[in-house]
Amino acid sequence: MTLNPKLTKLLNEQINNEMASSYIYLAMAAWFEQTPYSGFASWMFNQSREETMHALKFYQYVVDRDAKVELETIAKPKTDFKSPLDVFQQSLKQEQKVTQQINDLFEVAEQVKDHASKNLLLWFLNEQMEEEKTVRDMLDRLKLAGNDPASLLVLDREAGSRKAEALAEQSAT
Ligand code: FEO
Secondary structure: OOOOHHHHHHHHHHHHHHHHHHHHHHHHHHHHHOOOOHHHHHHHHHHHHHHHHHHHHHHHHHHHOOOOOOOOOOOOOOOOOOOHHHHHHHHHHHHHHHHHHHHHHHHHHHHOOOHHHHHHHHHHHHHHHHHHHHHHHHHHHHHHHOOOHHHHHHHHHHHHHHHHHHHHHHHHO
């Protein structure tokens, strides 16, 4: 079954959206590297890698469906932040935006009755739910920690190990 042209265009846009996400998280990691928060830096670095993997998953899908991949310019990310809380608030907004993009893509796949694409997009929708939840949990705890350096450093240490564990689990499956 040939990939519908509108769906092909949107899937190509999603390759770009995921690469842009990867760049946004890399900029967040770089910002954290200039602070004492090496755990948050590693969280954001790993998140950036995950977003690149998402882009490659969309890329491979377009290739496998025998459609043409069209790569576009990746937007320059924001590089300055106020605090760990500010970074995670922006991370949540970014994930909510991506969820909306994938939801819109799913609707188009449904309109053109492309069940294989719906299947791929369902995987992404589940992934988005997980990602939003993880970021929301960290945000709640950052709000509790406020400006207390000791609490922030505890969260930083946890952030460093938790994300690494999640990635190790992913690569083992
Ligand atoms: Fe691939 Fe978290 O968006």
